[in-house]
Each structure stands twice: as C-alpha cells, then as structure tokens.
Amino acid sequence: MTTTESPAGVTDGASVDGASTSNDITAEAALAALIGALRDAGEIDAGGNPLSVTDDSRLGPRLLALGPDVIGRFTDAVRRRDLGFDGLRTLVADHARRQAAGLLAGTEAVVEPIDIGVDALGEVDLTTLTVSTEPARGPYLDGLFPMTGLTLLAGRGGVGKTWVCLAACRDATSAVYLDLDGNGVSALYGRLQLLGASDTAIRTRAVNIVSPVDLAAAHRMSTYDALAGILRGLEAAPPKLIVIDSFAKALGAMGGEENSATDVNRLFALVERLRTITSVIIIDHVGHEAATRPRGASAKIDTPDAVVLLTKPTTQPGKDGEAAPSAVPGRVAWGDVMAVKDRTGALTHHLGGGAVEGHLGRLTVTEGNPWSVSLATAKKAKADADSAAAVARMSGTDAESQRRRLIAAVIAESDPDGVSPTALAEAVTDADDEDLRMPRAKARAWVNDVIAEWTAAGRVTERRERGGTRVVGIDPDDSNDNNEEN
Known part of the structure; x- marks a missing residue:
C-alpha cells in the first residue's frame, strides 16, 4: 500500500479491515x-x-x-x-x-496519614491543664493583649493605635513590629525610645521593627511574599508579640479586598499557627459610616479572638451628653477602649465594668521622661466609684442621704399640720444643691418610696384629709428608731 502523508503528519502505513478495536492492532x-x-x-x-x-x-x-x-x-x-x-x-x-x-494532579504532594494516637503523641501532661474558670489576664498593657491569640485593634487614624502597640512591644521585651503602613523604621524606633526602651534593647532588636516593603525590594520579591516569608520564619522561633501594621496594607499587598471574606481569611491564615503560640496584633481602621466596627467583611470580627476598638471620646463614659474633659497639657493621644469581641471573656472580666456594655476603660498617651501609655480600666473606675459611694453613705455625705435629710427637715417644720408628698417632691426638684436635684417625675416616685419605707418603720404617719394625703412627722431621723409618737 502506498504511503500517504496524512493531515496529522503521520503516514498511512497499514490498512485495517473490520472491527477497529483489536487487542493485536498497533x-x-x-x-x-x-x-x-x-x-x-x-x-x-x-x-x-x-x-x-x-x-x-x-x-x-x-x-x-x-x-x-x-x-x-x-x-x-x-x-x-x-x-x-x-x-x-x-x-x-x-x-x-x-x-x-x-x-x-499527579505532581501535587500526597498527604500521608498522620498518627494521633497515644504512641505518637504521648500521654496528656495533667500538670499543664487549666482548671480555673476565670480567664487569664493578658500580660501586656494592663491586660489589654493576651499571652497568645489574635487581636484586631481598630480605630481612626491619629487615635493612638501605633503608640498602644509599641507600648505592648515594650512590655513584651521580645517582639516583632511589621511596618507596612509607611511609618518608617527609624521613626518607630524613635517612639520606642521615648517610651523608655534602652539603647541596648533597640540596638540588639529586642523589639525588631521591620519593613516588609524594604525587604521585598532587597530580595526582589513581592511585598506579600516577603510578609508571608517573615511570618513563616517566625513560626520556628516566635517572639512574645507580633504586630502587623496595617491590615489594609497587608491585604493590598496580596491583591485582596476588604469586603471579601475569602481575601480577609487568606490574610488571617498567615498567622493561623502563630496565634496559637504567641500574641498577634493586627492594626486596622474603621469605616467612615460604621465607626463602631472594623471596616469591611464580617470575617474581620468572626476570625480573631478579640476585636478592640479605640475611639476618641466625645463624652464621659456612661454619661450621655456630658462634655469631654478639657485638654490636658502633655497629652499626646487618648481614647475610649471598647471590646467589640471578647471570645475568652478575659477583657470583660478583668478590665470591663460600669454602665456601658463593652467599655474597657480610657487609654492615654502622655509626654514625660519617659512617655507613658496608660489604661485606666473601667473595672477599677467602677470599684473606685463604688468605694467612694460606700464611704459617702457611711458618712452621710452621699446624695441619697442628703435628700432624705432634706425632706425630713421639711416634714419636721410642717408639724403639726403635715406636708403633702407633692411639696416634698418639689423640695427635691428645687433643692439649692444642684447634685441633689431630680427631675419632677423621678422626684415624685422617689418621695413615694421613701415615705412608704418610713411609714412601715413608724417614722412618719400618712393622714388622709379632704385636700389629700398629708405626711405627719413622728421621727424622720433614721437614727432614732425607738422614739415613741408625740
């Protein structure tokens, strides 16, 4: 048979008759x-x-x-x-x-079975178990940051986030600060020096401030690859604390988008191992319209162990409408600290308290020698307020005791005619001391409660008359429980 060039570039070198699928055919x-x-x-x-x-x-x-x-x-x-x-x-x-x-597919790594039995992992060391139901208090910045775990610290620019993280690095003594936000390594070391870090600690990089952008340029790689490489290297010998500044710049380096949960979790995956063996803080920003949470995908809240919000105070915590204190000389930055998420409960347990849910305290950066970053916790403020109130009650100088003495004096002056509950409420509403005044409706309710208490104790008598109820004094002084009726 003549050989003919086929369109496929092969020769027609044989002829096949009949069925085409023979085991003997080539x-x-x-x-x-x-x-x-x-x-x-x-x-x-x-x-x-x-x-x-x-x-x-x-x-x-x-x-x-x-x-x-x-x-x-x-x-x-x-x-x-x-x-x-x-x-x-x-x-x-x-x-x-x-x-x-x-x-x-054949070139992909084959995942071998991993033995997790007793022979492979050994017995559980009972001495390492945590049996306390109280969550551990974090060791850095008055308990704001934990020994291990992932914290997202969010807030507007200029509120003091960088100062807070540098102070935490100073407390940890062994830390890595990854500056992707363009603060500048020298400038950040300058701040650290202001916070009291020694020349030796700075020179030996006890707190190691690094620019992944600069390293990427030096190693001819992308910023994201440099960041990923640094974090992978830290897994083998982790410092006590790692700071990534900031979330937006790190996400941008990998080509991600803040509103994408997939992209957000890809970034969090870089520290998935590290968060279990050290403390990781990622600095983030809030949105212009939603200033009470980190901007972007909800995964920013779902994934971290804690989400802490730092805001500039406009009112006193828990006191709506009260003006913020005047500027303090030497104060560089300050803000209210709020727990948006507290997975372990440690922040709320050790720092929280007071009337505002999630309020952890007030943080202040103050010039000095050295400069200081201090957290006045809500829990301590509440304890101090409760203690002061207890002392005031014991000495009779608290507002409640003074109001009682005020209406007791009005009742005593009205004898023997007595006085109406409405007149007693007006005495409270129009009190000379501004701290004793109450809104009219609230004063009426309070007077009614006190009169009911004193009537049950035999200190006053309520007399029904055509014009209404009159309160007649017998012994309105709480200290004279056993006096008889006049």
Whole structure:
C-alpha cells in the first residue's frame, strides 16, 4: 500500500479491515484505518488534505498518544458518519486537556496519614491543664493583649493605635513590629525610645521593627511574599508579640479586598499557627459610616479572638451628653477602649465594668521622661466609684442621704399640720444643691418610696384629709428608731 502523508503528519502505513478495536492492532495501524475511514467519508481528499478544515500538524501525535483502542472507537464513529474531521479534532483536544490535568494532579504532594494516637503523641501532661474558670489576664498593657491569640485593634487614624502597640512591644521585651503602613523604621524606633526602651534593647532588636516593603525590594520579591516569608520564619522561633501594621496594607499587598471574606481569611491564615503560640496584633481602621466596627467583611470580627476598638471620646463614659474633659497639657493621644469581641471573656472580666456594655476603660498617651501609655480600666473606675459611694453613705455625705435629710427637715417644720408628698417632691426638684436635684417625675416616685419605707418603720404617719394625703412627722431621723409618737 502506498504511503500517504496524512493531515496529522503521520503516514498511512497499514490498512485495517473490520472491527477497529483489536487487542493485536498497533496504534499506527489503528491510525491508518482511521485515515482511510476519513477518506471514505469524504472528510479528507486522496492526498490526505482536509476538505473543510485547516490542517493541524499536532493531531497525529495526539492520536497516537491515545492508543489503538481510542483510535479504533473514533474510526467506528467515522464509518457510521457520526464523526467528522472537525469533531475528531475537538475530541482529541479534549482528551489532551484531560490528560494534562491528570499529569498536573499527579505532581501535587500526597498527604500521608498522620498518627494521633497515644504512641505518637504521648500521654496528656495533667500538670499543664487549666482548671480555673476565670480567664487569664493578658500580660501586656494592663491586660489589654493576651499571652497568645489574635487581636484586631481598630480605630481612626491619629487615635493612638501605633503608640498602644509599641507600648505592648515594650512590655513584651521580645517582639516583632511589621511596618507596612509607611511609618518608617527609624521613626518607630524613635517612639520606642521615648517610651523608655534602652539603647541596648533597640540596638540588639529586642523589639525588631521591620519593613516588609524594604525587604521585598532587597530580595526582589513581592511585598506579600516577603510578609508571608517573615511570618513563616517566625513560626520556628516566635517572639512574645507580633504586630502587623496595617491590615489594609497587608491585604493590598496580596491583591485582596476588604469586603471579601475569602481575601480577609487568606490574610488571617498567615498567622493561623502563630496565634496559637504567641500574641498577634493586627492594626486596622474603621469605616467612615460604621465607626463602631472594623471596616469591611464580617470575617474581620468572626476570625480573631478579640476585636478592640479605640475611639476618641466625645463624652464621659456612661454619661450621655456630658462634655469631654478639657485638654490636658502633655497629652499626646487618648481614647475610649471598647471590646467589640471578647471570645475568652478575659477583657470583660478583668478590665470591663460600669454602665456601658463593652467599655474597657480610657487609654492615654502622655509626654514625660519617659512617655507613658496608660489604661485606666473601667473595672477599677467602677470599684473606685463604688468605694467612694460606700464611704459617702457611711458618712452621710452621699446624695441619697442628703435628700432624705432634706425632706425630713421639711416634714419636721410642717408639724403639726403635715406636708403633702407633692411639696416634698418639689423640695427635691428645687433643692439649692444642684447634685441633689431630680427631675419632677423621678422626684415624685422617689418621695413615694421613701415615705412608704418610713411609714412601715413608724417614722412618719400618712393622714388622709379632704385636700389629700398629708405626711405627719413622728421621727424622720433614721437614727432614732425607738422614739415613741408625740
């Protein structure tokens, strides 16, 4: 048989009759049979040239790679007029793509089984168990940051987030501060020096301030790869504290978007191991319209162990409408600290308290020698206020005791005619001492409660008259419990 060049770049070196899928046939012979079928079907001419399609020199080698069985099935389909040259090329290309995908899959690392039995991991060390129900207080910045875990610290620019993190690094003594926000390594070391870090600690990088952007340029790599490489390296020998400044710049370096939960979690994945062996803080910003939470995807709140918000105070905590204190000389920054999320409960337990839910205290950065970053916790403020109130009650100088003495004096002056509860409420509403005054409705309710208490104790008598109820004094002084009626 004359050898004819096929459009696929192979020769028609054999003829195959009958069934095309024989175990004894070679791929070359099967291909020759297929070419013959294509000629008989009018798909190619006698010279082996396609009649309706452009020649593809790679078709022959691809067909040979498929083997005789597949080529035989193609031949049968051509003979049945179920398959033409165009369709054949498409099928061969699809096979090639599937084969390539299989080869690539074969290059992926095979995950071997991991033994987690007693023989592999050993017995549990009972001495390491935490049996206390009280969450541990964090060791850095008065308990604001934990020994291990991931904290997202959010707030507007200029509220003091960088100062807070540098102070935490100073407390940790072994820390890494990754500056992606363009603060400048020298400038940050200058701040650290103001906070009291020694020259030796700075020179030896006890607090290691690093610019991933600069390292990326030095190593001819992307900023994201530099950040990922640094964090991977820290897993082997972690410092006590790691700060990433900031979330937006790190996310931008990887081409991510803050409103994408997938992108946000990709960034968090970089510290997934580190958060279990050290303390990680990521600095973030709040949105212009939603200033009470980190901006972007809800994953920013869902994933961290704690989310702490630092805001500039406009009112005293828990006192709506009261003006903020006047500026203090030497005060560089200050803010109210709020817990947006507290997974372990440690922040609320050790720092929180008072009337405002989530309020942890007030943080102040003050000039000095050295400069200071201090947190006046809400829990301590409440304890101090409760203690002061207790002392005032014991000495009778608290507002409640003074109001009682005020209406007791009014009742005593009204004897023997008595006085109406309304007049007693007005005495409270119009009290000379501003601290004793109460709104009219609240004063009426308070007077009614006190009169009911004193009536039950036998200190006053309520007398019904045509004009209404009159309160007649017997002994309105709480200290004279056993005096008899006049």
